Amino acid sequence: MENHDQRFEEFLREFEPSRPQALREVLAPTQWNWQRLAAAAIVIIACGSGFWFAGSHHASSPASEQSTAQAVPVTLVMSAAYLQRLALEDPAQFDAALAAAAQTTLPRFDGPHSALGLLAKD
Amino acid sequence: MTPNKLAPETVRQLYERHGPALLAYARSFAADRSQAEDAVQQVFLKLLRGETETPDAPLAYLYRAVRNTALNSRRTTKRDASFDTAERWFSHSGGNQEAALALQSSLAELPDEQREVVIMRIWSGLTLNEIATATGAPLNTVASRYRYALEKLRERLKPYRTSGATEN
Numbered sequence: 464m465e466n467h468d469q470r471f472e473e474f475l476r477e478f479e480p481s482r483p484q485a486l487r488e489v490l491a492p493t494q495w496n497w498q499r500l501a502a503a504a505i506v507i508i509a510c511g512s513g514f515w516f517a518g519s520h521h522a523s524s525p526a527s528e529q530s531t532a533q534a535v536p537v538t539l540v541m542s543a544a545y546l547q548r549l550a551l552e553d554p555a556q557f558d559a560a561l562a563a564a565a566q567t568t569l570p571r572f573d574g575p576h577s578a579l580g581l582l583a584k585d
Numbered sequence: 586m587t588p589n590k591l592a593p594e595t596v597r598q599l600y601e602r603h604g605p606a607l608l609a610y611a612r613s614f615a616a617d618r619s620q621a622e623d624a625v626q627q628v629f630l631k632l633l634r635g636e637t638e639t640p641d642a643p644l645a646y647l648y649r650a651v652r653n654t655a656l657n658s659r660r661t662t663k664r665d666a667s668f669d670t671a672e673r674w675f676s677h678s679g680g681n682q683e684a685a686l687a688l689q690s691s692l693a694e695l696p697d698e699q700r701e702v703v704i705m706r707i708w709s710g711l712t713l714n715e716i717a718t719a720t721g722a723p724l725n726t727v728a729s730r731y732r733y734a735l736e737k738l739r740e741r742l743k744p745y746r747t748s749g750a751t752e753n
Contacts, residue, residue, distance in 0.1 A: 471739050474746055475707045478675040478688050480605035483625050486597070486633070 503546045506561065591643060596632045599643060604629075606708035607651050609674050613693060613700055614655035616662055618672055624655035645719030648705065684745035691741040699734035702727055 546564075549557035591599075604625060611621035628650040631637045637650075674692075675685040692700050698720075705711045705719065713731060717724040 468735060471735060472707060474742070475688070475703075475738070477678045478685055479678065480609035480675055480704075480708050481673055483600075483604045483608040483622050486600060486626065486629055 500547060500550050503543075503550055503557075503561070506564070507543050507546070510564075590635050590638060591632055593633055595643075596629060599632075599647065600629050603644065603647065603709050606704050607647060609692075609708065610648065610701065610704045611651045611655040612674055613697070614652055614659060616659050620658045620662070621655060624651055624658055627654050642715075642718055644705075644709065644711065644715070648701070648719055652701075681745060684742065687742055687745055688738070691738050694741075695734055695737060698722070699730045699737075702731045703734045703738070706731060 546557065546560060549560055607625050607628075608621055611624045612618060615621035615624055628647060631650075673682070673685065674689045676682070677685045692703065695703065701720065702713075702716055705716045706713065711719065713727050714724060716722075716731075717727045720727065722730075
């Protein structure tokens, strides 16, 4: 009888239950962090380009040009490191920081020497 | 007493090894396949995120949790389990899809407690002792359920068995 059952069990094992989908949601947080990092990088590059472009067209005194040239890279490097750390460790604060940075560091496009303003005129 | 939480790698291995059997198990309680998939995924994701503490017997926990989650989903949607013949729970290694469909409908006809024992034993590889622990039923009861289930399945699947595998 046992052998009888074993053979039938073997027959049943010829059938394979269909596989469920991969646990893809589990991978999402990692992908999500990379997406946030990429977004942060784009914002930083955009800010940097804006500052650089505005600075290169700025018709101000040599002293003010020098101070801008020194100040901008330091701010950007600190922002990048800070934002990267936030993106990895605390996504909620990262969002808040990005929103705050957008208020203060994105280039103005309505100023007299704005790079985007100049481009818009062209 | 420290909380017993499974390592992510262990959870993934459990999913690889027992996911298919758990899906077939969930399918017999859920209204449809997507609800069954959701039930299995929810249970494993909770484990991965450390949202739940697991007892000493993870498989027993998984079967209970999948069953409860599938039943809750079915209650929420107020739909009974329906068995669409176009849907495949099983595939046959020899390509006999007619037999796979017959197995599916035969399993669906079994009482829950018999179907549970068969799936745990055949596709998750649990011993009858382990099933007794998992279900909380006495070993003799589990053995009887298994025996009855096999008898019914044997009868239903007789036309699909190859001559070499058929016993007399």
